[in-house]
Amino acid sequence: MTLSENFLWGGAIAANQAEGGIFLGGRGLSNVDILPQGEDRMAIAKGDLDNLERRDDYYYPSEVAIDMYHHYLEDIDLLAEMGLKVFRMSLSWTRIFPNGDDETPNEEGLLFYENIFRKLKEKGIEPLVTLAHFDVPLALIKKYGAWRDRRMVEAYTRYARTVFTRYQGLVKYWLTINEINILLHQPFVGGGLILTDQDNRAQVIYQAAHHQLLASALATKIAHEVDTDNQVGCMLAGGSHYPYTCRPEDYLEAIHRDNGEYFFIDVQARGYYPNYALKKCQREGIEIPFENGDKELLRENPVDFVSFSYYCSRTVTAFEEDYQVTTGNLFKSIKNPHLASTEWGWQIDSLGLRSSLNMLYNRYQKPLFIVENGLGAVDKPNEEGYVEDDYRIAYTREHIKALKDAVEIDGVELLGYTSWGILDLVAASTGQMSKRYGFIFVDKEDDGSGSLKRTPKKSFYWYRDVIASNAENL
Numbered sequence: 316m317t318l319s320e321n322f323l324w325g326g327a328i329a330a331n332q333a334e335g336g337i338f339l340g341g342r343g344l345s346n347v348d349i350l351p352q353g354e355d356r357m358a359i360a361k362g363d364l365d366n367l368e369r370r371d372d373y374y375y376p377s378e379v380a381i382d383m384y385h386h387y388l389e390d391i392d393l394l395a396e397m398g399l400k401v402f403r404m405s406l407s408w409t410r411i412f413p414n415g416d417d418e419t420p421n422e423e424g425l426l427f428y429e430n431i432f433r434k435l436k437e438k439g440i441e442p443l444v445t446l447a448h449f450d451v452p453l454a455l456i457k458k459y460g461a462w463r464d465r466r467m468v469e470a471y472t473r474y475a476r477t478v479f480t481r482y483q484g485l486v487k488y489w490l491t492i493n494e495i496n497i498l499l500h501q502p503f504v505g506g507g508l509i510l511t512d513q514d515n516r517a518q519v520i521y522q523a524a525h526h527q528l529l530a531s532a533l534a535t536k537i538a539h540e541v542d543t544d545n546q547v548g549c550m551l552a553g554g555s556h557y558p559y560t561c562r563p564e565d566y567l568e569a570i571h572r573d574n575g576e577y578f579f580i581d582v583q584a585r586g587y588y589p590n591y592a593l594k595k596c597q598r599e600g601i602e603i604p605f606e607n608g609d610k611e612l613l614r615e616n617p618v619d620f621v622s623f624s625y626y627c628s629r630t631v632t633a634f635e636e637d638y639q640v641t642t643g644n645l646f647k648s649i650k651n652p653h654l655a656s657t658e659w660g661w662q663i664d665s666l667g668l669r670s671s672l673n674m675l676y677n678r679y680q681k682p683l684f685i686v687e688n689g690l691g692a693v694d695k696p697n698e699e700g701y702v703e704d705d706y707r708i709a710y711t712r713e714h715i716k717a718l719k720d721a722v723e724i725d726g727v728e729l730l731g732y733t734s735w736g737i738l739d740l741v742a743a744s745t746g747q748m749s750k751r752y753g754f755i756f757v758d759k760e761d762d763g764s765g766s767l768k769r770t771p772k773k774s775f776y777w778y779r780d781v782i783a784s785n786a787e788n789l
């Protein structure tokens with residue numbers, strides 16, 4: 316099997332990291348709008364610091380981001396020039412329902428995205444749309460405590476039904492919740508959760524997870540009812556766990572850690588809670604708030620495909636105290652002596668992508684979609700803003716080779732690949748602009764200064780050739 320002619324080559328962004336315009340067009344605020352750059356960011360992201368009001372002494376990088384709100388026409392022209400077949404983006408829930416659960420949607424917000432989809436269609440680019448990419452309406456956090464409350468399911472599905480109906484014929488690929496397992500690591504970013512000392516942390520997180528899983532299943536059901544052409548996917552922050560040694564304890568630890576992350580998409584893809592999760596809840600006294608009909612809803616509405624982000628693998632051991640730890644996408648890992656790291660300590664492992672593809676395909680037997688992958692690096696533009704990013708080309712080339720091997724040698728079914736941060740955008744973990752992923756340079760600095768001018772990098776021309784040759788020219 317070789318890459319199909321319909322393979323969806325593309326790029327990805329998220330509303331909160333690119334769009335800006337958070338006070339424009341009748342939009343309401345959401346959790347990501349109150350994530351400042353700087354030292355408090357992570358504590359707020361984890362739900363450890365209750366900080367629901369915007370503060371004058373904070374800088375909020377998402378407020379303007381790369382101002383796609385005003386630049387989307389020229390941005391889509393550039394994406395088309397690169398030859399993109401698919402563009403992954405997310406909707407800002409509060410641009411459509413400013414309070415999350417308003418009686419009627421905000422027409423200006425609906426129109427904003429409709430214009431984007433029409434422009435994409437004109438350019439022959441298929442949208443792949445995430446309903447919630449780190450996006451929980453602030454009003455619902457205040458009203459319900461966000462996803463810990465079951466009423467979120469209704470608010471989310473009203474929003475989902477509205478956009479499925481409005482964009483019927485314009486959008487057919489949907490993702491329900493971005494990196495759903497982030498709920499374990501950054502509960503405020505993933506679920507708008509603020510955890511106090513009185514909270515049983517695991518209880519709140521798994522209860523919120525149950526509500527998100529129900530909402531995702533219901534959204535899948537509605538998407539199929541609205542249009543049988545709709546294809547709905549779940550989305551995992553991917554990257555397998557390696558045992559640090561061949562000690563049986565380390566291998567078992569790696570299995571347990573994989574299960575911990577895959578739990579969410581196990582439910583979304585298979586339609587039921589896996590035994591290991593039920594046992595964990597029983598052991599730890601966590602009560603999943605099942606109500607009548609929940610099991611059937613999950614069972615009857617699994618996703619059509621499984622998508623994931625992949626930046627790095629992780630290495631684990633049952634004997635952690637003896638090892639040096641490094642960072643990675645969302646959670647930490649032991650330093651793997653066989654891998655180099657990015658400037659942010661994320662371990663570069665292209666073969667790990669092939670392993671992940673194999674593992675996920677074996678586990679679910681559903682088509683896969685790599686919806687994020689890329690290298691966050693400091694770029695040094697010349698005076699014209701041009702960047703010679705051979706390091707990014709090298710990183711992406713190796714990952715594309717790995718995905719081709721997974722398809723051609725291992726027989727994995729893969730729908731497409733969208734490179735993360737196809738235009739430079741705000742980094743989710745740090746709020747920085749200087750952690751750049753793009754094939755298009757955006758003139759903006761960490762302090763918010765810059766002209767916002769877009770300039771294709773060397774990788775832009777390389778990727779254009781990759782797409783045109785269906786990855787024959789790497």
Ligand code: BG6
Pocket residue numbers: 329332493494552624644645687691735741742743744745750
């Ligand atoms: C994923 C997210 O976690 O990784 C993206 O879905 C994020 O939103 C990406 O930007 C890369 O992480 P970061 O922190 O380098 O932006």
